[in-house]
Amino acid sequence: MSIIKVMDTELANKIAAGEVVQSLVSVVKELVENSIDAKSDEIKIELKESGFKEIKVTDNGCGMDKIDAKKCFLPHASSKLTESQELYHIKTLGFRGEALPSIASISEVILTTCDGEISTTINIKGGEILKEEVGDYRKGTTISVKSIFYNTPARLKHLSSLYAELANICEYINKISLSYPNIRFTLINDGKELFKTDGSNNLLKVINNIYGINVTKKMIEIKNENDDYAISGYITYPEITRSTRSHITTLVNNRVVKNQEINKCINDSYHTFKPDDKYPIVVLKIEVDSSLIDINIHPTKADIKFSKIDTLKELINKTIKSALYKINLIPDAVVKEDTTTENLKHIEFTPIIENEKFFVSEPKIERKESVNIPTLDLDDLNVIPEKTKEVPPLYPVGIVHGTYIICENELGMYMIDQHAAKERVNYELYLEKLNSGENERQGLLIPITLELANNEFVIIKENIDTLNNIGLKVEEFGINTIKVTEHPTWLKDVEQTIPMIIDLVVKKEKNFELKKFNDHLAATLACKASIKGNTYISLDEAKSLIEELRRCKNAYSCPHGRPTIIHYSIYELEKMFKRAN
Ligand code: ZN
Ligand code: ZN
Numbered sequence: 276m277s278i279i280k281v282m283d284t285e286l287a288n289k290i291a292a293g294e295v296v297q298s299l300v301s302v303v304k305e306l307v308e309n310s311i312d313a314k315s316d317e318i319k320i321e322l323k324e325s326g327f328k329e330i331k332v333t334d335n336g337c338g339m340d341k342i343d344a345k346k347c348f349l350p351h352a353s354s355k356l357t358e359s360q361e362l363y364h365i366k367t368l369g370f371r372g373e374a375l376p377s378i379a380s381i382s383e384v385i386l387t388t389c390d391g392e393i394s395t396t397i398n399i400k401g402g403e404i405l406k407e408e409v410g411d412y413r414k415g416t417t418i419s420v421k422s423i424f425y426n427t428p429a430r431l432k433h434l435s436s437l438y439a440e441l442a443n444i445c446e447y448i449n450k451i452s453l454s455y456p457n458i459r460f461t462l463i464n465d466g467k468e469l470f471k472t473d474g475s476n477n478l479l480k481v482i483n484n485i486y487g488i489n490v491t492k493k494m495i496e497i498k499n500e501n502d503d504y505a506i507s508g509y510i511t512y513p514e515i516t517r518s519t520r521s522h523i524t525t526l527v528n529n530r531v532v533k534n535q536e537i538n539k540c541i542n543d544s545y546h547t548f549k550p551d552d553k554y555p556i557v558v559l560k561i562e563v564d565s566s567l568i569d570i571n572i573h574p575t576k577a578d579i580k581f582s583k584i585d586t587l588k589e590l591i592n593k594t595i596k597s598a599l600y601k602i603n604l605i606p607d608a609v610v611k612e613d614t615t616t617e618n619l620k621h622i623e624f625t626p627i628i629e630n631e632k633f634f635v636s637e638p639k640i641e642r643k644e645s646v647n648i649p650t651l652d653l654d655d656l657n658v659i660p661e662k663t664k665e666v667p668p669l670y671p672v673g674i675v676h677g678t679y680i681i682c683e684n685e686l687g688m689y690m691i692d693q694h695a696a697k698e699r700v701n702y703e704l705y706l707e708k709l710n711s712g713e714n715e716r717q718g719l720l721i722p723i724t725l726e727l728a729n730n731e732f733v734i735i736k737e738n739i740d741t742l743n744n745i746g747l748k749v750e751e752f753g754i755n756t757i758k759v760t761e762h763p764t765w766l767k768d769v770e771q772t773i774p775m776i777i778d779l780v781v782k783k784e785k786n787f788e789l790k791k792f793n794d795h796l797a798a799t800l801a802c803k804a805s806i807k808g809n810t811y812i813s814l815d816e817a818k819s820l821i822e823e824l825r826r827c828k829n830a831y832s833c834p835h836g837r838p839t840i841i842h843y844s845i846y847e848l849e850k851m852f853k854r855a856n
Contacts (some may be wrong), residue, residue, distance in 0.1 A: 296377055299326035300443040305374040306418050310334035322464040325441035335415040338390040348379045382423045388416040401426055449485045450531045453524055453558055456481045490515055499594040504587045508559040514606040516553035523557045532579045540588040544595035550836035600660045604831035605842045663829045671817040678808040680817045687844040694805050695833035700823045701801035702834040709793040714746025714763035723759045723773050724752055731781045738780050798834035
């Protein structure tokens with residue numbers, strides 16, 4: 276009887292382990308979060324072969340006594356918690372307490388722990404305690420997990436490659452160290468230190484450890500609040516982007532949360548400041564009364580539900596936009612440093628983690644001059660300025676390849692992409708006209724007729740109002756054919772642009788929003804109407820283009836988020852020519 280019962284539990288544990296322990300990072304997560312719950316301020320994670328061979332986590336937390344040490348690996352231990360275990364298992368991070376027995380059931384575990392008196396060492400294999408010892412050990416806990424999935428080889432096959440598992444673990448350690456800048460984290464793989472934080476409770480230092488000095492220098496501190504939410508953190512200049520959203524980190528009351536709506540809101544706040552397929556690096560802390568959030572405790576998800584999410588989104592949007600409007604957005608040309616051997620270790624990892632020095636620590640943070648953060652006047656963050664920071668006067672001196680205008684002023688040399696610049700000017704003009712709805716019209720001498728597919732014809736008929744709002748007068752003209760007789764005066768090249776507009780209306784999204792549609796239309800028309808590369812304009816034309824650009828609300832990027840102006844400072848020029856170093 277009792278044997279069967281034990282087997283049942285073992286089996287149940289293995290099944291549970293399959294759910295909870297899906298990857299090596301979930302083991303790391305469980306161990307690290309237990310260490311955090313034990314009030315550690317130093318946590319060391321040592322891996323062998325990315326964790327396939329061994330995951331060892333050492334902390335300096337409160338530790339456990341002998342009884343609790345044994346109990347924490349028993350199935351359903353959480354229901355019989357003693358006081359000190361309670362402490363060890365507090366669900367602040369929302370992870371299930373059953374994960375420790377689950378991990379123990381599919382691996383070899385050695386636990387050494389000490390609550391300040393006598394230490395206990397326990398060896399467990401496949402969920403069974405093999406050995407117990409007492410000794411003297413410093414306060415804290417070390418858990419080593421070896422040969423994961425040794426008794427469930429099918430699971431083992433499901434794990435990703437060494438690099439992919441390591442990358443996931445690094446990403447997790449990055450994020451957890453952002454939530455706990457007060458804890459000193461060290462991550463080691465095969466004896467090599469990959470990442471380290473100093474536990475000084477300085478968020479910017481952690482960002483520096485993760486992303487390196489060049490990103491850190493381009494971070495803007497933000498801080499704002501409304502009645503329900505307080506937000507703070509760091510956002511990158513729009514020129515610093517990554518190809519995935521995964522570098523947008525949101526912490527809600529110090530807990531890493533993945534909420535798509537908030538991530539999207541952060542990203543959308545950069546609209547036209549950066550290309551839509553690039554994402555900023557953001558660490559955003561959100562403080563909120565816990566009664567306004569609902570934590571989903573599913574072990575693999577870290578989502579959260581907010582009440583009054585609209586006010587939160589508005590706060591985030593305003594704060595980020597406002598910060599972007601206030602900084603000087605002309606990117607400096609980057610003069611590449613020599614690739615010395617010191618940088619070679621970064622390159623080793625680049626193919627797996629999208630070209631970033633992802634988990635390589637910036638070892639000497641003590642360089643005091645280096646973290647140079649632009650300070651913002653945060654008093655009036657709630658008011659988005661009318662216009663981004665003024666572009667200084669620029670004097671054109673020539674045009675290269677019919678594409679780039681070269682300019683100068685006392686701050687150095689500038690290059691302007693003439694297409695991107697004109698596109699920005701046209702975009703703002705068109706958008707204003709479209710959104711105002713007052714479109715002065717002009718009749719066409721020869722109406723434009725367009726033959727459509729019958730489904731397209733139906734869509735156009737349904738959207739006569741939208742077209743009318745744009746300033747186009749459209750009539751039916753026989754079978755599946757429409758006739759455009761009037762257009763807004765600001766619309767040029769009508770033979771090309773009118774069919775384009777019709778096409779955009781046909782293809783418009785299901786959840787149509789007029790503002791978004793106008794934005795998209797303005798950007799598309801602006802691109803069409805702007806001087807192409809390889810077109811030579813005169814210096815006078817360049818001059819007036821620059822003046823038009825300087826009057827724009829955001830002169831620094833085209834509506835697709837590409838830069839319009841790049842700056843070469845005098846120092847950088849001198850450096851390139853080795854006049855200075
Ligand atoms: Zn374009
Ligand atoms: Zn563009």
